[in-house]
Amino acid sequence: MSRDPADPTDVTDRVPPEAAEDLEDMALREDYALAPEFVAMVIDAADRGDAERLRELLDALHPADIADLMGFLSPDYREEVIAHLDPETMAEFLSELDNEIREEVLEHVPSDALAKALGEMESDDAADVVDDLEADKRAQVLAAMPESERIAIETTLSYQDETAGRLMQREVVAAPQFWTVGQTIDHLRSGRDDLPELFFDVYVVDPAYRPVGAAAVSQLLRAAPATPLAQIMDPVTEIPVDMDQEEVAYIFDKYHLISAPVVESGGRLVGQITVDDIVGVIQEESDEDILALAGVSDAGRDAGVAGIVRSRLPWLVLNLATETVAVSVIGAFQAEIEKLVALAVLMPIVASLGGNAGTQTLAVAVRALAARELNAANAARIILREMAVGVMNGAALAAVMSVAVYLWFHDPGLSLTVALALIINVFVASVAGILAPLALERLGRDPAVSSSIFVTFVTDFMGFLSFLGLAAMILL
Amino acid sequence: MSRDPADPTDVTDRVPPEAAEDLEDMALREDYALAPEFVAMVIDAADRGDAERLRELLDALHPADIADLMGFLSPDYREEVIAHLDPETMAEFLSELDNEIREEVLEHVPSDALAKALGEMESDDAADVVDDLEADKRAQVLAAMPESERIAIETTLSYQDETAGRLMQREVVAAPQFWTVGQTIDHLRSGRDDLPELFFDVYVVDPAYRPVGAAAVSQLLRAAPATPLAQIMDPVTEIPVDMDQEEVAYIFDKYHLISAPVVESGGRLVGQITVDDIVGVIQEESDEDILALAGVSDAGRDAGVAGIVRSRLPWLVLNLATETVAVSVIGAFQAEIEKLVALAVLMPIVASLGGNAGTQTLAVAVRALAARELNAANAARIILREMAVGVMNGAALAAVMSVAVYLWFHDPGLSLTVALALIINVFVASVAGILAPLALERLGRDPAVSSSIFVTFVTDFMGFLSFLGLAAMILL
Helix, strand or coil, X not given: CCCCCCCCCCCHHHCCCCCHHHHXXXXXXXXXXXXXXXXXXXXXXXXXXXXXXXXXXXXXXXXHHHHHHHHCCXXXXXXHHHCCCCHHHHHHHHHHCCHHHHHXXXXXCCHHHHHHHHXXXXXXXXXXXXXXXXXXXXXXXXHCCCHXXXXXXXXXXXXXXXXXXXXXXXXXXXXXXXXXXXXXXHHHHCCCCCCCCCCCEEEEECCCCCEEEXXXXXXXXXXXXXXXXXXXXECCCCEEXXXXXXXXXXXXXXXXXCEEEEECCCCCEEEEEEHHHHXXXXXXXXXXXXXXHCCCCXXXXXCCHHHHHHHHHHHHHXXXXXXXXXXXXXXXXXXXXXHCCHHHHHHHHHHHHHHHHHHXXXXXXXXXXXXXXXXXCCHHHHXXXXXXXXXXXXXXXXXXXXHHHXXXXXXXXXXXXXXXXXXXXXXXXXXXXXXXXXHHHXXXXXXXXXXXXHHHHHHHHHHHHHHHHHHHHHCC | CCCCCCCCCCCCCCCCCCCHHHHHHHHECCCCCECHHHHHHHHHHHHCCCHHHHHHHHHCCCHHHHHHHHHCCCHHHHHHHHCCCCHHHHHHHHHHCCHHHHHHHHCCCCHHHHHHHHHCCCHHHHHHHHHCCCHHXXXXXXXXXXXXXXXXXXXXXXXXXXXXXXXXXXXXXXXXXXXXHHHHHHHHHCCCCCCCCCCCEEEEECCCCCEEEEXXXXXXHHCCCCCEHHHHCECCCCEECCCEHHHHHHXXXXXXXXXXXXXXXXXXXXEEEEXXXXXXXXXXXXXXXXXXXXXXXXXXXXXXXXXXXXXXXHHHHHHHHHHHHXXXXXXXXXHHHHHCCHXXXXXXXXXXXXXXXXXXXXXXXXXXXXXXXXXXXXXHHHHHHHHXXXXXXXXXXXXXXXXXXXXXXXXXXXXXXXXXXXXXXXXXXXXXXXXXXXXXXXXXXXXXXXXXXXXXXXXXXXXXXXXXXXXXXXXX
16 A cells, blocks of 8 residues: 555554554454454555554564464565564464465575574474475575484474374473482473473383373472372373374373373383374364365465365366266166156255265264274164164155155155155165265275265265156156 | 073183283273273173173273273163272263263262262363253252352353353462462462362462463472562463353464463453363364264264254255255256256256365365454455356366267257356355355354255255256257
8 A cells, every 4th residue: 555645634644553452452353363454454564664563563463363464464465574573473473373374484584583483492393394494495494503403303304294203392301210309390490401391291201211100290399399209190191103193182182181201112202292282183183074074175275276276176076977977877767757857856856865864974973983982892883873863864854755746746656756765865875974984994094085975976876766766667 | 691600611711810901901992992892891791790800891991981981881881880980980980971971871870979079070070060960969969069069060050051161170279479489389289179180370360369470380390489470470361251162262272272261250360271171172163063064963972863863854854945946946947858858967967066166165164264264354355266266166177077968968059058057056156155154154153054055055056047047048
C-alpha cells in the first residue's frame, strides 16, 4: 500500500500508537487464533517499510504465533518478518513452524543466524530444521556449529523418519541407582550445560546405563535429601529407538506418560521423548486418517494449485476407473432400463445408501483399529455385530423406501425390488466396511488408506447389480 | 470351559505355572495392545473359578491394561475381574476406563470400595466416575466420603461438561511472589497432603491468589535455594474455567504447554490442567471429526446392535431423503433416457466423481479449520484456490472420460456431454466442499457435522442435472 505524506486524508500518523499490552490483546482472537486484523496490520507495516512498527507488532507475539503468522503471509512478507527476529525468538519460531512452510522460510534465514538459532534448540527440533535445508545450506550451517552439536544433529538424522529416534531429544538427566535425592539435586545445581532446560523425570540407570526406573521431578522436590533414589523411583516404559511414532503415541496415551526413556537395542539409554512432542504426533496421525478416508493425500498448507491437484487427481482417476467398472453393470441391463425407465431413476438411491452405510462402518472400524479397540480377540464378534446392524438398517430403509416408491410409481413389484435391493446392498456395505480395514491391517497396511475407494466400488457395483438383477427377475 | 479332574488328557495342571515376568511379557503384543491369548487365559481362569490364577494374571497387568481388558470381556466376566482388584489398582483402573464401559462396570463395584478408590484419585478423575453413577449409588458413595473430598467432587461437577472446569484437577502447588526457591521446597517437603501427587509447575500467585507466573519444577531443582521465585518464573497462559475443552487442547498444542493454571472469572487460581488430560481430549475431538464426516454418531465401544442402529439410521434416513430429491431430477428426464439409454449408464459416474471431489475438499477444510489454519484472514484466497483446483481436476477427468466414452459408445456428442458435465460438477463439488464447512463454522456450528450430507446432495443433484440437462440440449 503506497501512501502520500501530503495527503490530509491519510490518518495513519494521527492514530496514537497502542500500548504493547493492547497490541498483545489485539493479536489473538478469543479462540487464540491469530486475528485477521492483526495480520493486516503486519502486512500494512511491511508495505510501508515501517521497521519499527513491524518489530513492535512482532514483539507482541509468542514465537508460536509468529510461526502461525507465516501461514497467512506470502513469501515476500515472510522474508520481511524473518529479518526482524532475534536468535532466541528465531530458535523457538523455527521449532514451531509447520514442516510445510519451513523449507521455504529457511531459504531466507542467513546461515550464521541459523547456526546460532540451532544451538538454542533441543536436539530433536534442531535435527528437524536441518533436515529441511537444501544440501548446500545444510553443509554451510553444520560447518558453522560446534562439533558436539553437529554430531548430535547428525546422529538424530541417522534414525528413520517417524520413529522414536527422530522424536527424542538426546538431552536427559540420568543418575546412578545408588545416589540419594540430595546427591541428585547437587548434581543438577552444578549447572552442567548438557542438561535439558526442562525435564520431568530423572532416569535411574544401572552401570551399563540401562534405565531401571524414573523419579518424577516433583517427587525429588518433596523427598528428604537422604532418601535413596531407588526408594522413590517408579518403573519405566522403555521406548526402543526404532519404534514407529504412532506406537509411541499410543503408549503415551494409554499409560498417561509425561516422558519416557528411549533405549537402543542393547537397552542403553540414548534419549527421552516428552509428551509435548506426542501431542503433535497424535494430531498428525488423526489428520492422516481423516484425509486418507476422504481419498486425498496431504498437499501441505502452503501448496499451490498444482500441488493440490497432484494430491487429489490420482485418487479421482482411481475412482473414475472403479466407477466405470461399476456402471458397466448398468450397461448389461440397458434393455431392461429401456423397458422400465423408472429403474434408472431409482438405482442411484440403492447405490448411494449402500455407500453411506459402508462409509459409516468404515469410519468406526478405522477409529477402533487406531485405538487398538478392535483386534483378533474381538474381530469375530464385531463382524457379526456389523452384519446384524446392516440387516436392521437395510430393513428399516427398505420399509420407508418401498412405501415412497409405491406412492411415486404405483407399482408394487418395483417397491419390492427396491426393498430387497436395499437390504442386500446395505448388508454388503456393512460387511465390506468392516472387512476391508481389517484385511489391510492384517496385511500390515494402513487401514484408512484406500479402504474407502474399495468400499465405494463394492457398494456401487452391488447396488446396481442387486437392483437391476432383481428387477429383471421380478418385473420383466 | 468345564474340566474333568479325572480326564488324563486334561493337561492344565502339568503345565508349570509361568513366572510373573513371563506373564507380563505374554500380556501385551508387540504393539502394546492386549494379546488375544492373554484375554483367553483370563476367561479360562474365570470359567474354572480359579481365583488364584485370576489374581496372578491381573497382577501382571498395568491398571490401564485391566481397563483395556474390560473392553474384550462380557459383563459377567467383568464382574469376576473387578472382585479381585485392590483399592489402589481400582482407583487407577477406574480413571483409565472408557466412559462407555464405565457406567456398566460401576454397577458391580460395592459403594464402600468405590468411596475408598475415589479418595485415591485426582479430583477430575473422581468427578468423572461419580458423574457415571446412578442417582441412588451416587448418594450412597458421596455419603461414605470425607466432606472435603465430597465438596471437591461436587464443585467439579458443577462446571459444564467438556469445559476446562471439568478437565482440571483442583490440587495445585501455589507459592506467593516473595518466596525463594528454598522456601518453596521446604513447603513441599512439609508433606501437606492436599498437594498433587505429580506436578510440573509451581504457580506463583499474588495476594489475591491470581497467577502471575509459573516456575517449572525442573527449574526449581536447579536453582540455588536463595533465588527468588519471581526470578525464575515464566509467564503463564491462564485458562478460564468455562473454556471449551477443544480450545484448551488447541492452546496446549500451540504453546507446547505441560500444565496451565485454571482461573475463575475474577482471575483467581482454582485448579490446573495437565497435558496428559489433553492427549485424551485431542484424540476425542479428532475421533468426533472422523465420525461426523462419515455421518455417524459415536455409539460407544460397548454398544449393542440396537444402540449402533440408533447411531447410524437417522443419518441414513436423512441421506435417503436428500437422495430422493436428487433423483427426482432423473425423473424429469425419463423421456431423454428412454431415447438414449446410455445416459442412464453414464450419469452415476458424473455424480460419483463430484461426490469424491467434494469429500476431498471437505476433509481438507475441516482439518484446516480445526487447526485454525483457515480463517477470515485467508478464506477468500483458499476459496479461489479450491475453485482453480476444481476446474483443473474437472478438466483432467473430462479429458480421460471423453476418450473412454467415445471408445465405448462411438458418439462424439455423448463424449462432449460427459466432459462438460464433469467439469461443471467437479467445480461445483469443490465450491460446496469449501463453503459448507466455512458457513457452518461462521454460524458457530461444528463444521464436520452434516457438511458431508450437504455436499453429497449437491454433487448428486448437480451431477444428474448437468449431465441430463446438457444431454437434452446437445444430443436430443
